[in-house]
Amino acid sequence: MKNAENTKGRVLLILSRIVVYCILIFLSIVCLFSFYMLIINATRSNAQLQAGFTLLPKNNFFVNLKNAWTDASINIPRGMLNSFFIAACSALLTTYFSALTAYGIHAYRFKLRKAAFYFIMAVMMIPPQVSAVGFIQMMYKLKLTNSYIPLILPSIAAPVVFFYMKQYLESVLPMEMVEAARMDGSNEFMTFNRIVLPIMKPALAVQMIFSFVSSWNNYFIPALLLDKAELKTVPIMIAQLRSADYSKFDMGKVYMFILLAILPVMVVYIILSKAIIKGVTAGSVKG
Numbered sequence: 648m649k650n651a652e653n654t655k656g657r658v659l660l661i662l663s664r665i666v667v668y669c670i671l672i673f674l675s676i677v678c679l680f681s682f683y684m685l686i687i688n689a690t691r692s693n694a695q696l697q698a699g700f701t702l703l704p705k706n707n708f709f710v711n712l713k714n715a716w717t718d719a720s721i722n723i724p725r726g727m728l729n730s731f732f733i734a735a736c737s738a739l740l741t742t743y744f745s746a747l748t749a750y751g752i753h754a755y756r757f758k759l760r761k762a763a764f765y766f767i768m769a770v771m772m773i774p775p776q777v778s779a780v781g782f783i784q785m786m787y788k789l790k791l792t793n794s795y796i797p798l799i800l801p802s803i804a805a806p807v808v809f810f811y812m813k814q815y816l817e818s819v820l821p822m823e824m825v826e827a828a829r830m831d832g833s834n835e836f837m838t839f840n841r842i843v844l845p846i847m848k849p850a851l852a853v854q855m856i857f858s859f860v861s862s863w864n865n866y867f868i869p870a871l872l873l874d875k876a877e878l879k880t881v882p883i884m885i886a887q888l889r890s891a892d893y894s895k896f897d898m899g900k901v902y903m904f905i906l907l908a909i910l911p912v913m914v915v916y917i918i919l920s921k922a923i924i925k926g927v928t929a930g931s932v933k934g
Contacts, residue, residue: 686906687702688899689905690711691707691899692711721888722876722884723884726879727911737862740802740803741855742851744803744805745808745809746847750816752764753816753820754820768806771807776867782801783871793872794872795878798868798869802862820846860912870883881908885908
């Protein structure tokens with residue numbers, strides 16, 4: 648009787664695993680299908696794209712690459728360099744100062760500690776679009792249009808990143824380690840930079856890739872602040888290509904530009920993928 652029950656339990660376990668794996672495979676295919684179609688469309692000419700849908704690549708890849716790279720209306724290498732500079736600086740500032748703020752809230756017991764935490768959480772609830780008009784007006788008054796400062800400096804204040812960092816610190820940072828560093832004569836910044844930051848590497852990697860992608864894909868604020876062609880970012884250039892004259896519109900070139908635009912994000916993700924998995928796993932379990 649027990650053997651029959653054990654056999655039935657094993658069969659049910661195997662069936663449940665098969666169902667879970669099938670669902671995961673299906674979701675993976677759905678997620679990767681758009682990237683696959685982007686690559687396929689980047690190999691097709693404008694006429695082929697107008698003809699309809701296909702799952703097979705064509706032979707127009709290098710033609711589209713040449714047309715996109717040498718387009719007279721946009722400068723793709725400069726645009727990618729601009730976007731990379733803004734995204735990299737924003738990601739570094741966001742992760743470092745959010746981690747520093749989270750460490751201050753986590754490690755210190757001061758009178759307004761809870762009030763500061765709840766204030767940051769309240770700011771997190773405000774959509775960026777609500778403050779965009781006032782922010783743009785302020786930048787015009789300060790004459791900071793056509794500058795990367797308004798696109799990089801505000802990334803220091805990132806409530807969402809702060810919240811993740813604080814939760815992560817509560818999971819992995821024992822206060823005894825901080826107290827021991829203080830007793831050994833380490834000042835607070837040295838303790839943070841040499842002890843706390845190395846412990847937070849997985850969390851830093853997670854938020855760095857998210858911040859990098861968010862800044863790389865940001866179109867709204869840069870489009871309102873950047874007028875000079877040499878300062879424009881990748882999303883602005885893609886929109887500029889799409890708004891071209893219909894008689895000169897080349898969808899193959901647009902798809903190729905989009906493919907080029909996501910390559911740096913994919914490279915950053917591949918480099919940080921192991922740390923991202925560790926960060927998500929460790930940050931999800933509070934010790």
